[in-house]
Amino acid sequence: MAADTKSRMISAAIGLLQRRGLAAMSFTDVLAESGAARGAIYHHFPGGKHQLALEAARRNAEDVRGHLHALPARTPRDVVEAFLGNVRPVVQASAAGGGCAVAAVTIDGGAAIADQSSLRTVAAEGFTGWTDELAGKLTHAGISPSQASDLATLMIVTLEGAHILCRAAGSIAPFDRAAAALLSTLPSPD
Numbered sequence: 001m002a003a004d005t006k007s008r009m010i011s012a013a014i015g016l017l018q019r020r021g022l023a024a025m026s027f028t029d030v031l032a033e034s035g036a037a038r039g040a041i042y043h044h045f046p047g048g049k050h051q052l053a054l055e056a057a058r059r060n061a062e063d064v065r066g067h068l069h070a071l072p073a074r075t076p077r078d079v080v081e082a083f084l085g086n087v088r089p090v091v092q093a094s095a096a097g098g099g100c101a102v103a104a105v106t107i108d109g110g111a112a113i114a115d116q117s118s119l120r121t122v123a124a125e126g127f128t129g130w131t132d133e134l135a136g137k138l139t140h141a142g143i144s145p146s147q148a149s150d151l152a153t154l155m156i157v158t159l160e161g162a163h164i165l166c167r168a169a170g171s172i173a174p175f176d177r178a179a180a181a182l183l184s185t186l187p188s189p190d
Contacts, residue, residue, distance in 0.1 A: 006044040008034040013056035017101035018093070022053055022119075053105050054122050060101040061126025068133040073140040077186050080155065083134065084179045087159050091175045095166040102126045103160055131156050151185070158182055 012033035016025040027041050027049065045051045071082040090098075105119040134152035139145050158178045165174035
């Protein structure tokens with residue numbers, strides 16, 4: 001039961017990070033969304049908001065990496081098309097005001113979060129894990145490791161940049177343009 005409460009609180013924090021960012025994420029909202037009792041806060045997160053943000057970003061990064069691991073790897077185009085198809089709904093949520101929970105912890109958390117470096121480290125590890133997962137898929141699909149790493153980095157930069165541009169535009173159009181440009185870097189399908 002305790003692990004379930006902690007898990008619900010982390011899930012609630014992920015959603016709040018995506019919608020509001022780190023500075024606006026509050027324990028009151030985490031409790032309301034998770035259904036946890038007030039006493040659960042410091043029982044599960046004695047390090048306060050900082051610990052909760054770290055654990056939420058880490059779990060979200062692991063979840064995303066799991067989705068990337070499941071992408072097909074027959075051809076480089078398959079990898080990129082599957083990636084774009086899988087992240088499109090996430091970016092579409094950004095156009096409606098959402099965002100990336102992992103990226104959210106890289107932005108100033110205000111005075112409530114004294115140790116920004118550990119948050120940036122968790123985010124960097126998450127993004128590196130995503131890039132490595134995609135690079136592995138692309139290498140398996142026949143691209144050299146160096147080219148696979150470059151393309152995987154471009155894919156993650158496209159995703160993270162799309163979160164910001166689509167949110168600002170209130171439209172998925174920037175993602176669609178970036179996705180078309182990304183696909184144009186690949187050989188045409190046979």
